[in-house]
Amino acid sequence: MLLLLAVPGAALAAEGGGAGGSITVFVAQVVVLLALGRLLGEVAQRIGQPAVMGQLIAGVILGPSVLGAVLPELQHMLFPDSREQKSMLDAVAQLGVLLLLLLTGMETDLSLIRKVRRAAFSVSVAGIAVPFACGFALGEMLPGSMLPNPANRLLTSLFLGVALSISSVKIVAAVVREMSFMRRNVGQVIMAAAIIDDTIGWIIIAVIFGLAMHGGVDLAVLAQSVLGTLLFLALSFTLGRRLVSFLIRWSNDNFIGEVPVITTIIVIMGLMALMTQAIGVHTVLGAFVAGILVGQSPILTRHIDEELRGLITALFMPIFFGLAGLSADLSIVKDPAMMALGLGLILIASVGKFAGAFIGGSLGGLSRRESLALACGMNARGSTEVIVATIGLSLGVLSRDLFSLIVAMAVITTMAMPPMLRWALARLPLRPEEAARLEREEFEAKGFVFGLERLLVAADKSADGMLASRLVGLLAGARRTPMTIVDVAVPAGTTPARPGESEAADAGAAASANGGTVAPETVAKEAAEGAKPDAERRAPPAADVTTRKTRGQPETEVAAEARKGYDLMTIGVDGAIGDGGAFSDSVTRMVAGFEGPLAIVTARGPHREDPVGYPLNILVPINGAPHALRAGEIALAIARAQRTSVTALYVAQEAGVPSWQHRLGTRLAPLSEADAILKQFGSLADSYGVPLQMAVRASIRPGEAVLQQIRRGDHNLVVVGVSLRTGSTLSFGPLATLLAERGDRSILYLSS
Incomplete structure (x- = not known):
């Protein structure tokens, strides 16, 4: 690793430390995250883990937990605390998230999701309700010394409930796709439930944000989020489907420049992401829905997938997942009390999400083995919890220690998800109708x-x-x-x-x-x-x-x-x-x-x-x-x-x-x-x-x-x-x- 950091470190030293929003620092960050993420991603794949796990570990190694403890000067030089510097890297990572969700949407089979909608909704609702209740109860039992403001214990408890209950659709999508499990019935249910999770999660966050800002429930914010999301989905799958198909065909037939369709797709994705942001829901929902509409467009979907996939997996994904791991400061676990709290947080989050998703799958008509696989797959948090924790920290309802523990919980549950899911899948036989569908799809692909x-x-x-x-x-x-x-x-x-x-x-x-x-x-x-x-x-x-x-x-x-x-x-x-x-x-x-x-x-x-x-x-x-x-x-x-x-x-x-x-x-x-x-x-x-x-x-x-x-x-x-x-x-x-x-x-x- 020292050899990997030598050239970027020398460049930063020559510039004089990399203060402010330096382009040199930004390039060095990208180079290091890409190189180490790719190397550790390769190692992860060779031992049966998805590459995203190696990219997450790369971020942890480059963060304050490892590099910051061993070579703090170099770590600070490479990843300074400057707000301007952080925003440059974060912008690339967020664009990568949107593109990843675009690809995920293109691979989502709506006809199959319609068949499993009962299971998807029951898994999502139960999978949120149980861990949310556990997180809220934990917040109510925390000692006052752990709270930044004991008078706002209610808000702290609500933030903890959200942080422990929402699955990261971005992490789930990447892992399920990389494990070649997207086409399995349970894989589609996992993806559908994760999307519902994310949508409900951002609506809940909007409500809590209104509580924090106004001291009570802001009905206008709540109505805007709920009604705006329903209206957005209704328009997207009616008028939007036809419009996207028309724009793809029109750009292909009328522009003479290179890859005009790719540009059109990215513009559509960006506009839909801005729409969801405007109604108070996160941009990932807009990007995912855009991907679904592009995937349903009857022309050029295979070409688009081939053009986009290489760039996303080679550039944007290592940066995004590396940045998620970079946010975790595991040095706080040196304190036995913090270690115990962190383990309790992980236990409550995992058991709560596992139990909720398992119950939801059973209520949705799935078998015990399918519900077990669902419960394992829904236990990844990733950056969603990091964003929630960041909002809580900025509002003063989470202490920095609680913030770090939530981030660590997100990283650990994410890293634990692939082996758990693989273990569960090994015990999940193919149903005859599912085997016939997969065989037909494989034949059609060739x-x-x-x-x-x-x-x-x-x-x-x-x-x-x-x-x-x-x-x-x-x-x-x-x-x-x-x-x-x-x-x-x-x-x-x-x-x-x-x-x-x-x-x-x-x-x-x-x-x-x-x-x-x-x-x-x-x-x-x-x-x-x-x-x-x-x-x-x-x-x-x-x-x-x-x-x-x-x-x-x-x-x-x-x-x-x-x-x-x-x-x-x-x-x-x-x-x-x-x-x-x-x-x-x-x-x-x-x-x-x-x-x-x-x-x-x-x-x-x-x-x-x-x-x-x-x-x-x-x-x-x-x-x-x-x-x-x-x-x-x-x-x-x-x-x-x-x-x-x-x-x-x-x-x-x-x-x-x-x-x-x-x-x-x-x-x-x-x-x-x-x-x-x-x-x-x-x-x-x-x-x-x-x-x-x-x-x-x-x-x-x-x-x-x-x-x-x-x-x-x-x-x-x-x-x-x-x-x-x-x-x-x-x-x-x-x-x-x-x-x-x-x-x-x-x-x-x-x-x-």
Whole structure:
């Protein structure tokens, strides 16, 4: 540690002690807190503790308890008592708190909290009432010598009750997240109860603050806190949800600078934090609610999480938790009387909170083991008690010794929480429904389709455009994935002929479609709203469709739209695939600059006449390649929405097989590779709940096998994974070329 402090210490000595609000002192504080917090956080993780525990211990070591006792001059030089100096570091820590709560809110599953709201409220109310009563009783029994003003014993008792009863949502959030327990049912109850704890706690503090300032209950302050919080929550989850979603999408689509959405999110968080501060409730409530609304926004949430998480965990969290530990002066426990009082304070706080949360969990319908885990998880205090104690100290209702003991109690209960929670979780088996939910969420986190947060469709009014809009609508429907439909105006008389169809008939079909009244967005909406909903939904959700109409050059406008952050781009325009399987010049210009997966839809067979209503009979070739697996997921998602089955075709090639077997397409005896690939795809189909039929073809070219299977199974839609080939023209390779030249059924090409 001395080596770690050498460079900052030398810099401070060169400056002359670091008096006032020195930027040099501030930088030195940040460097030391980050470095020591990271080192001890690593040690904590290696012994099975969350990293935040190491960061808390780093603060204790750098504070008056250790460094201040061993090298007081250096400790004072590095962390002077200057109010200006303290405010600089505290500002960074408080911003980190808000960002941490933003991330926590983004990960909060409101649908799950609604299911456990009874348990969350009962845990919070009982978990506050029992330790509050214990703390109040302790304050009433304290000797007068421990009180700064015996005449204000009531206020001291009230402050002690609050300090012993409120869980720190910031500490609970960090620990639960770091232990990968956020998705467990009990983890969600812990988080919900902690948020309720914090909200109720700040309302209680507002009441006590009114008592201290006015000598009685200030009804105006109380009404402002209670009614203001209820109004804030009501507006946030109605108008606020729509406004946040609109602002995220608008900033993404209209700003050209770097990471505009991140800036928008932080501004939203800051404004909502200021709102809660204005109504007399702490800013963390506003930041947490902002995170919930951002998490419910249907686009870019994964990108936002990835952008924010690294900065928060690397910079803001070590500073915040280090500062919390820095506030504890454990040197006062040298006095036996103070030691006994401190132990009693910790015992009362822990037993009271544990008993209250356990009782609340039992009343909320949880099992004994779940209530035990809840009680362990709710016992962390952290900075909430530090803030409460600071208010009490500033109002003169807490002595400095009581202040230090409360801070020590907060740190110790926080450090004790992770091992207690881990011990309780080891005895908490997964319920079948919880295990199924976690398994489904893990599958969705790895899946291609479930990672699609925003879809783009460029479609005209041809049969190709109608079918593309229909398929993307089915893909988006159950999960309400936002779609943007670019209605491409295709000039009349530009329809190329297709293999197997007369030029006149093809031109007539396209002209009829172009002259019709059905728009691509209408087809997409109807398909999305008719899609099979998720199991947890009672009815299909309303489709989220944004429409753009091209006015000038369609290719340029589609290409510009595609650069706005879409996860999948689908093209459905007449003549998209030209001679030889290559893209038309128009489509090549549309996809220029788009770096994500690309799909092109061509309507053939019965879908030329009825692209919107004709049933789907889906075939998907699979071979174990990533792009084929993605195509398989797309096929299963469409089939699930359409309530139909999928046929998977595996084509095996063996060296040295006689040419006559190639011609006859002899079925292959079971192969380990085929078994593995088909088993993998079968598991995927089971996860989607889609009936699956399998076909294995041996010693035959893949394109020929697909054409044969189309005829055998009377399939009318082939979803095929392909690789994008670049050169003088863009194409999807030889398989796409063969299907374009000889196929007479609709095709969805999906590139990697």
